[in-house]
Amino acid sequence: MDWSVSVTCQNKDSVMAVGPCGRELQEQRVKLVEDYSRHVTSLLEMLYRAGEVTEEDVSLVRGGGRLGERDRMRMLLDVLQGRGEEACHAFLLLLPTVTATPAGTHLPEDAAHHGRRPQNDMQELLKKHKGILGRQHSLTDYLNIRGGASECREGGVFTEITLSQRVGYTVPLQYQHETTEVGDAFRMVGLEGGRHERMCEFREVCQSLLSARGEGVMLLSGVAGSGKTTVVRRLVREWATDADSQKVIFSLTFRELNLISKPQSLHELLSVHYSHLRPILSHILASDPAKILIILDGLDEFCFPLDFARTPKCSDPELAQSVGEVVVNLIKGNLLPGVSLLLTSRPHAISKVPPQQVTVLYSVLGFSSAQQQQYFERSCRSPEVAAAVWRYVSSHQPLLRMCHIPAFCWIVTTALRDCASFLGEDAAALSAGSPPEEPVGVTALKDTPSRTPPRPPATPGMNALLMTAGTAGKLDKPATVTEIYCCFLKAVLVFHGKGREGGSQVSRLQDAPRVLRETRPLLRDLGAMAFKGLLERRFVFSSDDLGVFSLDCRELSQAFLVEILQEDRVSLTYEKSFHFIHTSVQEFLAALYYVLEALSGSDPFSGLKPAAMLLPPALRKALAATTRRLLGQRRLLLRHVKKAFHWSERHQSGHLDLFCRFVSGLLVPRTRLILEGLFPKEPQKRLFRSHAHRALPPTPHFLLCLLQSQLQCKGLSPERQVNACYCLYEAQDPGLSQRMQGWLQLLVQQAQVVPQVQAERDWSELAFLLQLNPGLPELSLEAQGLDAQGLRRLLPVLPLFSTLRLGQNPLGPEGAAVLSSALQSPDCRIERLWVVATGLGCEGLKVLAEALKQNSTVVDLRMAINGIGDVGAAHLADLLRANRTLKDIRLRDNQVTDKGAELLMAALIDNTTLEYLWMYDNKFSKEGVKKLKEFAKSRPGLDIKVCV
Numbered sequence: 001m002d003w004s005v006s007v008t009c010q011n012k013d014s015v016m017a018v019g020p021c022g023r024e025l026q027e028q029r030v031k032l033v034e035d036y037s038r039h040v041t042s043l044l045e046m047l048y049r050a051g052e053v054t055e056e057d058v059s060l061v062r063g064g065g066r067l068g069e070r071d072r073m074r075m076l077l078d079v080l081q082g083r084g085e086e087a088c089h090a091f092l093l094l095l096p097t098v099t100a101t102p103a104g105t106h107l108p109e110d111a112a113h114h115g116r117r118p119q120n121d122m123q124e125l126l127k128k129h130k131g132i133l134g135r136q137h138s139l140t141d142y143l144n145i146r147g148g149a150s151e152c153r154e155g156g157v158f159t160e161i162t163l164s165q166r167v168g169y170t171v172p173l174q175y176q177h178e179t180t181e182v183g184d185a186f187r188m189v190g191l192e193g194g195r196h197e198r199m200c201e202f203r204e205v206c207q208s209l210l211s212a213r214g215e216g217v218m219l220l221s222g223v224a225g226s227g228k229t230t231v232v233r234r235l236v237r238e239w240a241t242d243a244d245s246q247k248v249i250f251s252l253t254f255r256e257l258n259l260i261s262k263p264q265s266l267h268e269l270l271s272v273h274y275s276h277l278r279p280i281l282s283h284i285l286a287s288d289p290a291k292i293l294i295i296l297d298g299l300d301e302f303c304f305p306l307d308f309a310r311t312p313k314c315s316d317p318e319l320a321q322s323v324g325e326v327v328v329n330l331i332k333g334n335l336l337p338g339v340s341l342l343l344t345s346r347p348h349a350i351s352k353v354p355p356q357q358v359t360v361l362y363s364v365l366g367f368s369s370a371q372q373q374q375y376f377e378r379s380c381r382s383p384e385v386a387a388a389v390w391r392y393v394s395s396h397q398p399l400l401r402m403c404h405i406p407a408f409c410w411i412v413t414t415a416l417r418d419c420a421s422f423l424g425e426d427a428a429a430l431s432a433g434s435p436p437e438e439p440v441g442v443t444a445l446k447d448t449p450s451r452t453p454p455r456p457p458a459t460p461g462m463n464a465l466l467m468t469a470g471t472a473g474k475l476d477k478p479a480t481v482t483e484i485y486c487c488f489l490k491a492v493l494v495f496h497g498k499g500r501e502g503g504s505q506v507s508r509l510q511d512a513p514r515v516l517r518e519t520r521p522l523l524r525d526l527g528a529m530a531f532k533g534l535l536e537r538r539f540v541f542s543s544d545d546l547g548v549f550s551l552d553c554r555e556l557s558q559a560f561l562v563e564i565l566q567e568d569r570v571s572l573t574y575e576k577s578f579h580f581i582h583t584s585v586q587e588f589l590a591a592l593y594y595v596l597e598a599l600s601g602s603d604p605f606s607g608l609k610p611a612a613m614l615l616p617p618a619l620r621k622a623l624a625a626t627t628r629r630l631l632g633q634r635r636l637l638l639r640h641v642k643k644a645f646h647w648s649e650r651h652q653s654g655h656l657d658l659f660c661r662f663v664s665g666l667l668v669p670r671t672r673l674i675l676e677g678l679f680p681k682e683p684q685k686r687l688f689r690s691h692a693h694r695a696l697p698p699t700p701h702f703l704l705c706l707l708q709s710q711l712q713c714k715g716l717s718p719e720r721q722v723n724a725c726y727c728l729y730e731a732q733d734p735g736l737s738q739r740m741q742g743w744l745q746l747l748v749q750q751a752q753v754v755p756q757v758q759a760e761r762d763w764s765e766l767a768f769l770l771q772l773n774p775g776l777p778e779l780s781l782e783a784q785g786l787d788a789q790g791l792r793r794l795l796p797v798l799p800l801f802s803t804l805r806l807g808q809n810p811l812g813p814e815g816a817a818v819l820s821s822a823l824q825s826p827d828c829r830i831e832r833l834w835v836v837a838t839g840l841g842c843e844g845l846k847v848l849a850e851a852l853k854q855n856s857t858v859v860d861l862r863m864a865i866n867g868i869g870d871v872g873a874a875h876l877a878d879l880l881r882a883n884r885t886l887k888d889i890r891l892r893d894n895q896v897t898d899k900g901a902e903l904l905m906a907a908l909i910d911n912t913t914l915e916y917l918w919m920y921d922n923k924f925s926k927e928g929v930k931k932l933k934e935f936a937k938s939r940p941g942l943d944i945k946v947c948v
């Protein structure tokens, strides 16, 4: 049957029905609940597909699986009242159809529309579309998940976020965990110096995307939890409230597209998702594509390949193709040429789209320091508490760095804001003007370094979450990121779990060990799933995945489902899916599982195998006991911990880095004590042999040795070595602060006098320190005995400095190769490269010159006393032909003769960008010098300095 005809026939009825339908629902409520509750799922599904209720409504009615049929029906009736007369009317029309079908079966799609009012008035339908999309994109925030999917007040909990804009880019290779790179863009240099990258705010992005011009493909990249979806939501809401906007937006998620396994045309795809637009969809697609904005959120989750080379060209929106082919044709501009397309993705997946297909790359950089502060002000209960949280966070560099990510700010707030006593006293101290507490762990670089290591954190108050029944008064504030996550988990379990609403804060905390003990099996299974997902780089889980780990949705929701594991509300008709509320929470739970298993002597990897592949339980137990006896508990634990690190080393991308940091943190007895009750006591006691009565055992020696050995390991990549430093921080290595102070001293003194060459140092620790201190624009390490090996350790941070002063170090050609990697990094910001007397020779210069041919940031190259000779001068001449960025080259004392000078002069005929070429103390003849001076006269913009 022709759908549009049947709609037309129903027009009169539906107009007549306006008003009374809502009343009828109220009057018949009891009867409707009685008679139709068993059909609630079918009714809800049909209403959703008809566009009468939104995803949020559906989720509300489902009630996270906790509500029974009758309650769901009541909830649906409430929702319909809220949605208005048209929705109530559609509901009444659907009632007879469900009684004709057995409960739970689905009706053909068009039945849902049967009898609905015709809306062939373009403007009216577009208005309705705006309303529906606006509601679907309400700004929900983790903070108010608990209270149902309520909305953030605009300008309320929502905090301005910083983005950047780039035209033309190269996809960087991923060597580090994404959280490690967060914050680099906020470095001082990045703010002003980026040539291709420009900071911008949401408003600018919004205006550009909603402008009437077709903008082509825009890619919005950002790490997990940085706020990409929030930007999309805000954008759609801006559009929905702008009555004058000429754009038509279609917003889909790749998660939704994953569910389309059969070929489908673009038209069909959109008409399924936007059934209310069906009467005018063909018209929209046939009119000016520049007026259409298609948003596709979450490219990183897309399961189908995007084959840009082999996908058949298709320009017909009515032609069925695989969903991957539809996306490729949209991106390539074959389908709807001139359309604006916004794709969002985590950074590791932006390479799925060739950069030449992308018009603009936007990156969500996250919160600047000021924005972080605003976030805490908005999410804490009082300005004093917000100030105390901010003061605490800003005195812990690793925490501060992660707080560029909004989702992490939420985790910190959840972990800290319930800590009434610690924050209360701290806040009181703040207002009383007491001196600031010394930073914990790694000190901020701006602080004056002192000779004495920072004293252990003072305890102006007790962190309530660190305080447990048996240990009240023993612990202080969370000292590491792992401790923050422990507090977070405890806060969720103790304060937010279902049925734990009553009682005072203290009594609930006293009860925490019991709650944690009881939750252990659940956390273990959830952690096992998280760990398996992490190994497979999988962040979305199906109900089947939950089943494999014996996880029961209902049980989870009672404990903490909504705040730890979120149910996706993609579609009613398909399988449910789940994801951890932030990837770092998945990583933490994976580590928790790993440590729980390792401490109990079990192999954490064996817990991942399907039951069928496991040996019978009795045999497994006997085997485990024998291994324990043979190896001893201690060696067994060491073996498991080593295995975790080996897994991480095998992955160049560093996606297990954070997991390793959490494993290191959780091996610290003090940290585990926050979760007292969760870890079985016996093995702990035996393992760590607590010496002093009631005193906490220190960080296990084997862990510190293991991490130190990673720093010494020559074969390990520099990124993993820096991560070993993060692990040492989490492991609360007692010597780390002191060593950091040593580095700080060196960096500060370099600005004044050049100190003597020092004994062997661990350069990875310096890289770690530099990564955590974004306020340093230049790196000065002159005459520090820095060789190529040491420089390689600094590679993760080298590209981030605008000035690198590396003179008088034995870098040699190998060091030049390291520098060349830094110069070719897509993030390179080096403008001044000073490598005076570093033993480059002509070989080193060749490597450097090759890199500088590709580089467009370096303007000033000082390379006196490097013995490059005429061969080196020839490489330099080659470079000058290709490079148009260098302005200043200093070549004093490099054994260049007249022959080299000739080559340079020839190259400088083409190169008009170079302004200074100083070549004192080379091996020029009088004739050669004369020629150079003559040449200089012909180039007024170039200052050539020579002497015989």
Ligand SMILES: Nc1ncnc2c1ncn2[C@@H]1O[C@H](COP(=O)(O)OP(=O)(O)OP(=O)(O)O)[C@@H](O)[C@H]1O
Pocket: 140, 141, 142, 143, 157, 158, 159, 160, 161, 222, 223, 224, 225, 226, 227, 228, 229, 230, 231, 298, 346, 406, 407, 410, 582, 583
């Ligand atoms: N500007 C903001 N102000 C306040 N909270 C924010 C802001 N941006 C994001 N958040 C919060 O941070 C959390 C994560 O945001 P969002 O889901 O948008 O991140 P994402 O980049 O899409 O993450 P993923 O890659 O995991 O999908 C959400 O709870 C959101 O409410």
